[in-house]
Amino acid sequence: MKFKSPPVNSLSLDFLTEFCISLEKLENDRACRGVILTSAVPKIFSSGLDITEMCGKSTEHYAEFWRAVQEMWLRLYSSNMVTVAAVNGSSPAGGCLIALTCDYRIMAENPKFSIGxxxxxxxxxAPFWFKDTFVNVVGHRVAERSLQLGSLHSAPEAHRIGLVDELVPEEKLKDRATAVMQQWLALPDHARQLTKTMMRKAVLDRLVAHREEDVQNFISFISKESIQKSLRMYMEMLKKKKS
Ligand code: CO8
Structure with a gap:
């Protein structure tokens, strides 16, 4: 599956809705046992949640948006398919979450690409289920430091801390992702799927049990004037960086 939502593959409500529908179709297709996630936008895997969806919108909109973010994570983290992220560009925040949610991560070895x-x-x-997913990949200490500092790690550093499983030259990314997929698909589906469920169930169950509470937390947090101001300043900073 190739993300193609220029300029930066930000995760808007439309993007998330289409992503979930596409995933569901693949999940229900018995002939499909695995999916490689990558980007069709040069230099960017995904810029994370679309910040404009979290700025100056109604409470109803925030609720709908946040449910879509939860849905994306729940579907991907509990997928029966083998999921491989071929990270061919920068991948902050929600983009990193998508990669973390996969079974295996391969990143292009370009030091200009960052992830975190x-x-x-x-x-x-970062909500508790972003944090849980991160801890499950890199361990508690690395996650604690990286989350508090809001670190974006260069590709080599991401590999060093275990945030990505391997680095390859960008032109070899597709072939390597295909080879990894073949390796994972060589196992019997039922054994692999049950093992995946065993490893991920507690974290999945936690969001399922607190889903509505998590929506309300998001709404009250994001609606705060101080938070809105921070997000507006961040967007302005992104625009200024350009000029
Ligand atoms: N959302 C909306 N618009 C974005 C985003 C985004 N995440 N990222 C970039 N854009 C916009 C830019 O503002 C710019 O718009 P315009 O052309 O109108 O000026 C356009 O996309 C292109 O961006 P750049 O010029 O910056 O493109 P570059 O190729 O130079 O850089 C990057 C690409 C590296 C992706 C850079 O844009 C960047 O760092 N973006 C910000 C990424 C980021 O910090 N995302 C975090 C989003 S928050 C999230 O995912 C989790 C939130 C959890 C919520 C918890 C609340 C309780």
Whole structure:
């Protein structure tokens, strides 16, 4: 599956809705046992949640948007398919979450590409299920430091801390992702799927049990004037960086 929502593959409500529908179709297709996620936008895997969806909108909109973010994560983290992220560009915040949610991550070895949960840099806090997914990949200490600092790690550093499983030259990314997929698909589906469920169930169950509470937390947090101000300043900073 190739993300193609220029300029930066930000995760808007439309993007998330289409992503979930596409995933569901693949999930229900018995002939499809695995999916490689990558980007058709040069230099960017995904810029994370679309910040404009979280700025100056109604409470109803925030609720709908946040449910779509939850849905994306729940579907991907619990997928029966083998999921491989071929990270061919920068991947902050929600983009990093998509990669973390996969079974295996391969990143293009370009040191200019960065990946991480940088929410703290925006003055916002990564939700508990972002944090849980991160901890499950890199361990508690690395996650704690990286989350508090809102670190964006260069590709080599991401590999060093275990945030991505391997680095390959960009032109070899597709072939390597295909080879990894073949390796994972060589196992019997039922054994692999049950093992995946065993490893991920507690974290999945936690969001399922607190889903509505999590929506309300998001709404009250994002509606705060101080948070809105931080997000507006961040967007302005992105625009200024350009000029
Ligand atoms: N949302 C909306 N618009 C964005 C986003 C985004 N995430 N990222 C970039 N854009 C826009 C830019 O403002 C710019 O718009 P315009 O052309 O109108 O000026 C356009 O996309 C292109 O951006 P750049 O010029 O910056 O493109 P570059 O190729 O130079 O850089 C990057 C690409 C590296 C992706 C850079 O744009 C960047 O760092 N973006 C910000 C990424 C980021 O910090 N995302 C975090 C989003 S928050 C999130 O995912 C989790 C939130 C959890 C919520 C918890 C609340 C309780």
């Amino acid at each position: 949960l940088n929410e703290a840099q925006l003055g916002i806090v």
